[in-house]
Amino acid sequence: MQKPVLTIFYQFNPWNTTIGGIQTLINIFIKYAPVEFDVRLVGTGCDPNQPAGKWQKAEYAGKAIYFLPLFTLHNDNVRSAVPTTLKYTVALFGRCYASDFMHFHRLEPTLATLNWQGEKTLFVHNDIQTQMQAAGDQKAILWRKFPAAYFALEKFLIGQFSQILSCNSNSTELYRQRYPEIAERVSNIKNSYDSEIFYPVSQQERETSRQELVYRMCLDGETRFVLFAGRLHPQKDPILLVRAFAALNEPKVHLLIVGDGELATEVGREIEQLRLSSRVTMLGPVAQAELAQLHRVCSAFILSSAYEGLPLVALEALASGTPVVTTKCGETPKLLATDSGVVCEERTPTSIANALRQVLQHPENYPADACVRTVQPYAARIVVNDIYQQMWQSWEQRLKKDVNSIHKTYW
Template identity: 30%
Template structure:
């Protein structure tokens, strides 16, 4: 995206550097990444050298990166300036939503952010409010279908209690956005119908995998890595390894996966489940593991650095996703890229990625019986790593960014 965006700016105004500022309540220095974090880091990495990159976010380590100051950091090999406006623990929820605290802090520090002639990139609509009157070019990424997700009974987003208020705010702010990119294709016609004047500005964009960092290991290397990772967990060599990566929240529904795993464990003794993540359901997860006698076969590892998650993907036999709703999960694209088949509930863009049985199973019913059957079927078939990798190949970063460029056209012409 930024390739064309910056080239257009360089052609139309006489400046030596273009300022690209991403604004989101995330800490790019933290090892806790998540799907949107991976997306943000990918944009940072692939921004061309003609652009000066800045990030306005939160600090998870205020002693090292104090709030209200600019810091010079390096992310994904790219030097950038980082300005945290609040301190926050991204693994814990507070009574006041992080998005609200972040937006209020942006209002406080707005004058410290040189935004008027910059390109501002948002990953939710609320943080664009403090820049409503700015002369900046603005791009919005939406990582789900708010028109549906807010009404899902398993949504933990606070706007779910006040959806009409959210859409009033969105209607006000989205009119100032030059381009809107949404990672769910079914959201495009809905948003184009909701905002007909913005019809040509609203586009689908898939998530992507950075194939320069998501290493593909040979089969013999994967075996050695598996032994290295699982040795501390006392795995039997012939065990099958299932992997869950995600937040422990209702949207991801990890308890559904645990119920499916418990069902499988009644007839199979060769299964282990590694769960990477954290969240408000962690207590319930650990209680379920204890009460069902799964302590020897279910291993909760907590959040891991991104590169370590990719190592687990190269070592596992199946990625399991039990979400109630999704956009287009980065973790699914990365798993397929690593040659790992996926079993998932039929949510978001899962059907786009799991389009044949060589790469996994799409579970149409969100039940322990259906999910456990899908996992059983994937484990029973021969592993086809090449098929998985072919499925992910259209979603390599270079491919997605090239397709994104075609959408931008001349809409981001700056004010002279």
Template identity: 50%
Template sequence: MQKPVLTIFYQFNPWRSSIGGIQTIIRSFLKYAPDSFEIRFVGTTDDPTEPLFTWREANYAGRTLQFMPILTLQDNNHRKRIPVTVRYTAALLRTCLESDFMHFHRLEPTIASKQWQGEKTLFVHNDLKQQAAKQKIPALNHALERYLIQQFDQVLSCHTGSLELYQDRYPNLSDRITYINNSYDDGVFQPAPDRSAHRRVLAQTMNLPEETQFILFAGRLQPQKDPVLLIQAIAALSHPNAHLLLAGDGELAPEVRAEITRLGVPATMLGAQTQTEMLRLYQAASVFVLSSRFEGLPVSVLEALGCGTPIVTTDCGDTPRLLNSKSGVVCQDRAAITIAKALDQVLFNPDHFPVEACVSAAQPYAAQAIVSRVYEDMLWRWKARSRERVPVARSYT
């Protein structure tokens, strides 16, 4: 029997370490794809000898798929003079890769897909209102958005504010725009059997005292995440055994390193980490922290909670709505002292933030269930398409 074809488009290589929640979501869609679909992924390669615009069979997490790199890209964790999105879009314009279903995670590359046939889905990951405030030419971006958004059969947003913005801005598309829970790989990110022992082992590995309490940050070192503010918050801590771990890389790395030195903050910059390494860090950390200016719903938050680690976050994005008093603390402002006090609250009172409460907060966002429902709906629409018009919007919560 013929299988429906899903083609996923994004500017990275799933087999290489790459920082970002979008990459994590895509990996879940590859890993948990049912056998009833043929999966294709259009991405990038870091191997200058690998042919571009050529399909090859590959294996990801035990799942066979077709992979086509259209761009050679070295070190995707730092911004380039010419944005990667622009280069990826230009490459897509050279070909036609239409299929039964197409998933896009950035709007700009869909300039190329405007005339392609097949069902198109756009995933919205960020807070679009905050993102627009940072744009240099917002009118141009809005015009491009209005031109491109009409092509989508489905717009799935994991940020409630962005969902409402799109529904208000495009009422003629309201039946196509819906919410989807962001997700984490619950088959991987689970609590350690003995968190204290796990923490002590990590401290010993890093030549730190066994009583060290780890504060974990994971993400790109870029202005949106405001890691410099985080360093200033760590400098204001009262807890004597706290040590900050920064898992990630980006253009602010030199500035962060300089601020650590200037303030004498107990911190270690780890660079980009693999999934296995991140699991070890989540399981050993006493608290996970976000100092962001704006967010959607970071996958790193869900992974930390899934490992039983409580959260301290600035009041942005959808993270505050999933936390309760037993799984984290939401800072009411972005002052360094406020973040420091919230971190101290967790570090001095670990029994107030039990592992079970954290895992419970993450469970509605388990990837296996969410991804499976998306695929089930796609297969149902594919089978029914020849018989009748089928509405596509559905909330994946």
């Protein structure tokens, strides 16, 4: 029987240890794809001997997929002088990988897909308006230097999408207002976490794992851990994170930083200047299973972001039974309950430190079951299955129309 084909477009390799919510979401879409679908990924390669531009059969998370690397990219965690998105877009020109369904997580590559036939979905991962504001660090995203050009490009490309799914309610409203002619195609989507990887354990197991980590790191036996995980990029503002930890000034609390990016050297320098080297550890990129274990060891997870959509890593922390401390940006503040985390009123070191201190001094106010209860509606099995169901229904309707059209033609 013919199967509908979903082709996902993004500049990464799922078999690499990679950082970012987009990559995680794509991996979830592959892992939880129903057997009724054929899934393809147009990504990047990590092996120079891997033939670029050729489909190959592969397996990810026990699922058979087709994978096509457009070019070799050794490290997608760090930006190069030429933006990877630009390289990826250029590599798509002159090709056609159209299929029944196509998922895009960046706008720019769809310059090459305007004439491709099939249902196209654009996923919006950030608060676009905040992201594109001229104030702040211009290095955060190149388009912030040319906001008018970006919105002109967006207006040119937006009509090709059958659906625009945004995990940020502000962006959803922005698109509906800017493009009223396609407003009915714009809707909210829940980001999701993998409950097979991120789940809570008993308090005794958490304590045992904490003690094991303390022992491995040769720290004081009473040390508690707080965690940051994400790209070391101006959006996440890891420098503010380090300064907030310095303001916390708790000798028996240790900060674990998971991730990599263009600010890694600057973050390391800030740690040294603030004399925090004995209380902050930069772990670099880690595999998902290891990250899940760190979530279950830590007393809190911290977000110091300047702008966000709905970060998957916050969902993963809550699913692991760990409360979240976040700046007031994105959807996380709307998600958190009073017993599953704290939202900082100001994006300053003192405000973040005070919020973190509140969680550390009163862990009984943020129990694991409350964190898990908050995040349960975002489980991948629920969210992703609903999207695939909608795709299946759309595919069936198209098949019926095609059959009816053929019937009318010949009869």
